[in-house]
Amino acid sequence: MTATRRSRRQAARIRDKVVVITGGARGIGLATASTLHGLGAQIAIGDIDEAAVKEAGTTHEFEYQGRLDVTDPASFEQFLDDVERTLGPIDVLINNAGIMPTGKLTDESDHVTRRILDINIYGVILGSKLGLHRMLPRGTGHVVNIASLAGETHLPGLATYNASKHAVVGFTDTLREEYHGSGLSFSSVLPTITNTELGSGLDSGPFRNAEPKEIADAVATLIARPKSKVRVTAVAGFVTRVVGLLPDRLGDRIGRALGSSHLVLDAVDSEQREAYEKRARSG
Ligand code: NAD
Numbered sequence: 001m002t003a004t005r006r007s008r009r010q011a012a013r014i015r016d017k018v019v020v021i022t023g024g025a026r027g028i029g030l031a032t033a034s035t036l037h038g039l040g041a042q043i044a045i046g047d048i049d050e051a052a053v054k055e056a057g058t059t060h061e062f063e064y065q066g067r068l069d070v071t072d073p074a075s076f077e078q079f080l081d082d083v084e085r086t087l088g089p090i091d092v093l094i095n096n097a098g099i100m101p102t103g104k105l106t107d108e109s110d111h112v113t114r115r116i117l118d119i120n121i122y123g124v125i126l127g128s129k130l131g132l133h134r135m136l137p138r139g140t141g142h143v144v145n146i147a148s149l150a151g152e153t154h155l156p157g158l159a160t161y162n163a164s165k166h167a168v169v170g171f172t173d174t175l176r177e178e179y180h181g182s183g184l185s186f187s188s189v190l191p192t193i194t195n196t197e198l199g200s201g202l203d204s205g206p207f208r209n210a211e212p213k214e215i216a217d218a219v220a221t222l223i224a225r226p227k228s229k230v231r232v233t234a235v236a237g238f239v240t241r242v243v244g245l246l247p248d249r250l251g252d253r254i255g256r257a258l259g260s261s262h263l264v265l266d267a268v269d270s271e272q273r274e275a276y277e278k279r280a281r282s283g
Contacts, residue, residue: 015040023097070123157264201272
């Protein structure tokens, strides 16, 4: 099949779908919203940053935008109600909102620990639950959870974040089996370090960072042809999986040789991360 025919087919499968994206005001969420909008989907973005979500939604002429706190059941329910009232039944829910404060565990305040767990795990579980309540009676729908390659590996300086992303991968795999035969699809997306505010000051060692558009394209492919997981970049995903199959001591040694022991820790107090760390920790 030619590339043009493939992309026409993809657009046909995405066109007119109602897609909700949490944390859609910037970064991977916004890139995904923009790509899917370009393919004809009806886009609703929600974000805790009210000014940024308004600006993003207006600039990109999305069908719906609004304030959403994924850790607050009333806010999430209200947001989904408003989207369905405006655009109709939700076809795809992308649980993307997440934070990544960095540092050693002993330097992490309990407030920050709870915040990571609240947004990255509870927010995804809550969103999936609310999405399921709406999709199950219709026997159709797709829940896409943005995890990370950190959900299949471990990087010093990200212990709680790693834990949260392992949780998202395990949670999404379980839903796939729990609701097998329901007509619904469940997917995890596992990006490598990506050039967004969250990834600022970090580089992927011997691998290249991904661009948000690459994650967005992977999500578009996933929606057109649902599968359980997609890893971006393919090379970083492949190496992560192979290293994960090795005995721990050997895998850790290879990880250290690739720079994993200082990749994040070197950047914790860097100027490039200062603004992001402040935003991620507050609230
Ligand atoms: P980002 O900081 O650029 O964007 C995240 C958005 O989520 C922000 O607009 C923020 O306001 C929003 N948000 C935070 N808390 C929220 C809440 N309680 N309710 C609603 N919205 C909230 O980050 P990003 O890099 O685009 O990350 C998006 C997702 O991708 C996250 O889940 C992240 O863990 C994951 N990811 C990122 C990378 C990377 O290196 N950038 C790599 C792998 C996975």
